[in-house]
Amino acid sequence: MKAVITGAYSYTGSAVAQELLRRNWQVHTLTNRTRPAGCENISAAPLRFDREHLERELAGADLFINTYWIRLPWKGQTFDSAVDNSKLLLRAAKDMGVGRVVHVSVSNAAQGTNLGYYAGKDRVENYVRSELENYAIVRPTLVVGPQDVLSNNIAWFLRRFPFFPVPDGGEYRVQPITLADTARIIVDAAESNENRQIDAAGPAIMSFREYLLLLQKACGLSRLMVSVPGWMSLLMLKPIELLLRDIVLTKEELLGLKQELLVSRHAPLGTASVEDWLLENGAALGASYANDLRRHFGCDCAKPVSTLAETRSA
Numbered sequence: 001m002k003a004v005i006t007g008a009y010s011y012t013g014s015a016v017a018q019e020l021l022r023r024n025w026q027v028h029t030l031t032n033r034t035r036p037a038g039c040e041n042i043s044a045a046p047l048r049f050d051r052e053h054l055e056r057e058l059a060g061a062d063l064f065i066n067t068y069w070i071r072l073p074w075k076g077q078t079f080d081s082a083v084d085n086s087k088l089l090l091r092a093a094k095d096m097g098v099g100r101v102v103h104v105s106v107s108n109a110a111q112g113t114n115l116g117y118y119a120g121k122d123r124v125e126n127y128v129r130s131e132l133e134n135y136a137i138v139r140p141t142l143v144v145g146p147q148d149v150l151s152n153n154i155a156w157f158l159r160r161f162p163f164f165p166v167p168d169g170g171e172y173r174v175q176p177i178t179l180a181d182t183a184r185i186i187v188d189a190a191e192s193n194e195n196r197q198i199d200a201a202g203p204a205i206m207s208f209r210e211y212l213l214l215l216q217k218a219c220g221l222s223r224l225m226v227s228v229p230g231w232m233s234l235l236m237l238k239p240i241e242l243l244l245r246d247i248v249l250t251k252e253e254l255l256g257l258k259q260e261l262l263v264s265r266h267a268p269l270g271t272a273s274v275e276d277w278l279l280e281n282g283a284a285l286g287a288s289y290a291n292d293l294r295r296h297f298g299c300d301c302a303k304p305v306s307t308l309a310e311t312r313s314a
């Protein structure tokens with residue numbers, strides 16, 4: 001059985017691809033990255049939004065898993081263009097008669113339509129529901145694992161600064177899930193035949209402040225946590241972002257956190273403890289900064305995500 005997946009050398013897609021291989025799928029990926037060591041058994045073609053190209057790459061596939069999305073508008077890419085690109089991918093899968101499509105969305109897409117990221121996700125979900133015959137929509141909350149940008153970079157800040165400004169007190173909740181659980185849930189959904197929409201959320205709900213304390217514990221740190229107004233935390237980040245040449249946190253990401261969009265309204269399908277994962281992997285967390293703009297737009301954009309941390313600390 002042949003699966004085509006976007007981003008098998010990136011973050012979520014790489015864990016999903018490894019899970020597919022474990023379950024004896026043949027895996028082909030659409031990506032603009034070079035192949036990392038250990039992925040020789042995953043064939044690849046460019047992730048190019050050209051209909052004929054996509055149809056060629058999807059011909060003969062039994063399964064298509066779409067992880068493509070953008071974190072923020074940048075260099076001419078917008079959430080509108082991400083919606084159009086997603087539709088092009090999904091349409092090509094439909095036209096080529098791919099048997100099953102799993103679309104990776106985000107928790108509470110329909111509840112966050114005041115925010116561009118969630119509104120775009122909601123539009124693509126509607127497209128999947130109205131156009132595809134055999135599909136699953138999987139909606140992760142906050143995916144925690146190696147090379148994760150958000151948790152890693154919070155740990156990076158915790159390691160380097162004596163205090164941490166917590167936007168608006170951090171009492172809003174999150175429900176993180178491990179990367180391994182997310183991959184298992186996505187491949188389970190791929191191997192089912194039901195049209196379903198499921199959240200990928202971990203077993204524990206905690207406040208964002210508690211999550212920060214957990215990251216501190218995992219890194220063996222004890223930092224002063226200072227509540228500051230959300231706007232001030234974004235303002236304080238500006239000079240650091242200029243130095244890092246990255247966008248650490250967007251206003252919309254902060255609003256999404258405060259709207260508790262990373263908390264599922266359903267019984268959790270994730271079983272592994274995120275706390276245990278963080279405590280086991282704390283030594284590596286935040287050891288190097290994960291530069292998201294460089295990863296997707298800069299000189300790292302063709303490098304395999306799995307090697308970026310080593311490159312940076314070398």
Ligand SMILES: NC(=O)c1ccc[n+]([C@@H]2O[C@H](COP(=O)([O-])OP(=O)(O)OC[C@H]3O[C@@H](n4cnc5c(N)ncnc54)[C@H](OP(=O)(O)O)[C@@H]3O)[C@@H](O)[C@H]2O)c1
Nearest residue numbers: 006007010011012031032033067068069106140141142143
């Ligand atoms: N990470 C999380 O905590 C989280 C939480 C909730 C939902 N999600 C959803 O899960 C899916 C995978 O997320 P991820 O964090 O694992 O993402 P990712 O690995 O960084 O990227 C996933 C795919 O999107 C492509 N991509 C990302 N940014 C792009 C850009 N600016 N231009 C062109 N292509 C771009 C990547 O291309 P390359 O293969 O070339 O890198 C890759 O194929 C997304 O749909 C995301 O919305 C993630």
